[in-house]
Amino acid sequence: MAHGGRRPxxxxxxxxxxxxxxxxxxxxxxxxxxxxxxxxxxxxGKEFRSFPMAKCAGMNRPxxxxxxxxxxxxxxxxxxxxxxxxxxxxxxxxxxxxxPDYIERAFRLIGTPGRPDLAVIxxxxxxxxxxxxxxxxxxxxxxxxxxxxxxxxxxPRAVSAEAGRAAFSSVVLAVRLARKTVVDAIATAPLxxxxxxxxxxxxxxxxxxxAHECGVGQVAMMLHLSEERLEPLRRLVPAFxxxxxxxxxxxxxxxxxxxxxxxxxxxxxxxxQLTTERIVxxxxxxxxxxxxxxxxxxxxxxxxxxxxxxxxxxxxxxELRVIGPAVAACSESGWNVCGxxxxxxxxxxxxxxxxxxxxxxxxxxxxxPVKLIGFDSATxxxxxxxxxxxxxxxxxxxxxxxxxxxxxxxxxxxxxVLTAVRLTAHGHPAGKPGP
Numbered sequence: 402m403a404h405g406g407r408r409p410x411x412x413x414x415x416x417x418x419x420x421x422x423x424x425x426x427x428x429x430x431x432x433x434x435x436x437x438x439x440x441x442x443x444x445x446g447k448e449f450r451s452f453p454m455a456k457c458a459g460m461n462r463p464x465x466x467x468x469x470x471x472x473x474x475x476x477x478x479x480x481x482x483x484x485x486x487x488x489x490x491x492x493x494x495x496x497x498x499x500x501p502d503y504i505e506r507a508f509r510l511i512g513t514p515g516r517p518d519l520a521v522i523x524x525x526x527x528x529x530x531x532x533x534x535x536x537x538x539x540x541x542x543x544x545x546x547x548x549x550x551x552x553x554x555x556x557p558r559a560v561s562a563e564a565g566r567a568a569f570s571s572v573v574l575a576v577r578l579a580r581k582t583v584v585d586a587i588a589t590a591p592l593x594x595x596x597x598x599x600x601x602x603x604x605x606x607x608x609x610x611x612a613h614e615c616g617v618g619q620v621a622m623m624l625h626l627s628e629e630r631l632e633p634l635r636r637l638v639p640a641f642x643x644x645x646x647x648x649x650x651x652x653x654x655x656x657x658x659x660x661x662x663x664x665x666x667x668x669x670x671x672x673x674q675l676t677t678e679r680i681v682x683x684x685x686x687x688x689x690x691x692x693x694x695x696x697x698x699x700x701x702x703x704x705x706x707x708x709x710x711x712x713x714x715x716x717x718x719x720e721l722r723v724i725g726p727a728v729a730a731c732s733e734s735g736w737n738v739c740g741x742x743x744x745x746x747x748x749x750x751x752x753x754x755x756x757x758x759x760x761x762x763x764x765x766x767x768x769x770p771v772k773l774i775g776f777d778s779a780t781x782x783x784x785x786x787x788x789x790x791x792x793x794x795x796x797x798x799x800x801x802x803x804x805x806x807x808x809x810x811x812x813x814x815x816x817x818v819l820t821a822v823r824l825t826a827h828g829h830p831a832g833k834p835g836p
Contacts, residue, residue, distance in 0.1 A: 462493045463585035463825045464532055465818055466544070466578055468571040469499030470590025473555045473564040474797025475809035477507035480590055482811035483818055484541055485513050492822045494536035496584055497543045499571045500553045504543060510805060517541040524574055529583045544578065546570040557803040565596030572607065576614040579788035586789035586821035590814060593797045594665070605665035611783055611790055620785035621686045622764075623660040624771040624794060625820065630778035631656050631752070638753045655696035657751050658758045659767040660687045660784060671763045672719060675706065680727035680760065686784040687758040688736050693827050702747055702756040703728050703740030704766060710743045724762075768794070777812040780820040789824045791817040 467483060470476025481504060484495045497504055501521045508516045520535035520542050527544045535542040548567055555564035575587045589607055597604060604610045612620045635654075662683045663674045684701055691699040703724060707717035714721055724741040731738045740760070742750075748770040751759050761767030771779045772794055781792040793813025801807035 463822055464496055464529065464536065464583070465493045465821050465825075466496045466498050466575040466584040466587045467814075467818065468575045468587065468589045469497065469503055469568070470571075471564050471568045471593040471596055471797045472499070472503045473557050473559055473561060473596070473802065474591060474593060474799055475802045476568070476590030476797065477503040478510060478802070478809045479793070479811040479814040480504070481507040481513070481516075482511060482809070483588075483814045485511075485516065486811070486815050489815055489818050492819055494533070495541065495818065496532055496536070496578075497541060498575045498578070499543070499545070500548050500567060501543045501545055502553050503567075504541075506803075510803060511808070512805075519543050521545055527578060527583055532583065544574060546574045558799045560593060560596045560599065560799075562596065562599040562601070565593065565598070565600030565602060568592050569597060569600060569602045569610070572610055573614055576611060576788065576790075579790075580615065585825045586791070588814065588817040588821045589790065589792040591793065591795060591797045593799075607781075607790075607792060608664055608783055611786055611788075615786050615788065617785055617787070619682050619686075620783055621660045621662075621683050622664055623658055623687070623690065623782045623784050624767060624779050625658045625782050626656050626771060626775040626779045627820070628654050628656040630775055634752055634774055635754060638749060653695075653697070654754060655691065655694055655757055657756075657771075658687060658690065658782075659761055659771055660690075660758065661761050661764060661767050663763050665764060668763065668765075672706070672717075675719060675723050675762060677723050677727040677730070680724060681730055683760045684727070684731045684736065684738055687760060688738075690782075690784055691757055694824075696757050698757055699737050700756045701731075701736065701738045701758040701760065702742050702751065703731075703738060703760045704744045704747050704762055705741035706762045708743075708745075710741055777810060778816055780813075780817050782820065782824075789821055791821045791824070793817050 467480045468476075469480055477499070480497060480499075483489050484497065489495060501519055504519065518540045520540040522531055522535070522542055522544050524544055524546055532542045532544070548570060551563045552567040552570070555561050555567060572589060572592070575584070575589070578584045579587050592607055594606055602610075604613065608620060608622045612618070660683050662680050663671055666674060680703065684703065687701055688699055691701075705711060705724065706719045709716060711717045711720035720741045728738055728740045744761075744766055747759060750756060752774065759767070776794065779794045781794055783790045793816065795813050798809060801809060
């Protein structure tokens with residue numbers, strides 16, 4: 402036995418999988434953002450739904466603000482790669498939010514021919530009409546926050562207060578543009594939490610910054626994997642138990658969404674932060690999101706915190722004291738919710754089609770499975786805001802940033818932008834309670 406006692410995959414099995422004989426449809430390459438052909442996707446006879454792209458063209462395309470993230474990382478590069486992506490250009494009018502020097506350097510880094518001219522617009526004079534005019538003339542609108550010379554020249558591939566302040570300023574500016582409806586939605590490139598703190602910004606991450614800027618107290622971090630991306634994996638995962646139908650006849654499948662009851666916090670603090678009220682709020686935000694994207698079934702599973710679901714108090718009592726009462730309260734409200742369910746089998750059941758949404762108790766409980774099955778395809782969506790905000794699920798990647806020999810993969814950023822466009826088609830921010 403090799404590899405520390407693990408049996409290596411036999412070459413014949415690998416050949417069978419790669420030949421497609423065990424995989425009915427090849428999983429799309431992360432850089433391929435074309436939807437699967439309808440005939441292929443529906444070959445098994447199962448209906449699916451991905452909330453639709455906004456049906457608009459020309460000057461009616463939504464204005465989507467793309468923040469640069471931490472400029473020492475891959476943020477500027479994936480933003481300019483997303484701006485140049487033909488699917489993004491067809492779906493929306495991108496607006497870069499950040500210092501134009503970083504954008505110029507990123508365009509030089511990737512060496513893209515036919516790159517758009519920049520239309521740099523001061524933050525104090527940015528209006529929807531000005532951004533639209535620039536975008537409709539073929540230029541890339543750039544709304545620039547006020548930065549010091551040091552913040553506009555952060556050292557690449559390193560944590561610094563200058564980069565943290567530049568990243569924070571871009572996010573704050575984008576939120577304010579969205580709140581004034583100067584732009585229709587925000588797609589944010591990744592931040593570095595250590596750089597934020599070095600700059601004196603005492604927020605754990607994007608979600609908390611957004612909540613503070615919008616003046617809301619109840620928000621949730623959700624990862625969404627669209628049905629187009631999930632469908633090839635569904636074919637590989639059998640139904641969990643022969644007595645359960647793999648797909649509900651009640652309606653179409655809408656991908657997989659995982660919302661988190663707690664945000665960026667230490668594992669040791671999770672049990673103290675979990676409350677029945679927080680879990681009910683997470684279920685409520687998930688239910689509202691699924692309703693808004695047209696999911697008729699809205700089947701939501703709530704994860705347990707402890708191994709084996711706590712074994713009726715043997716491995717912890719949070720399921721009995723906190724999670725169970727939250728599920729009961731949600732059920733009494735008429736929502737299609739169940740739990741608490743053991744986390745080790747819950748995601749398999751969801752991928753198999755049993756649930757549309759999952760409520761995870763903490764960050765890694767939800768992030769690990771989604772990043773495993775859809776790292777470059779999943780999108781982070783902040784629920785509970787009065788604006789639409791999406792982002793890729795990866796980080797700043799200092800190890801490969803600003804290096805032409807290690808180009809950054811912009812698939813996640815492109816997916817985040819396209820998801821933001823789809824959300825604008827519904828006329829309401831994701832997860833914002835309706836009337």
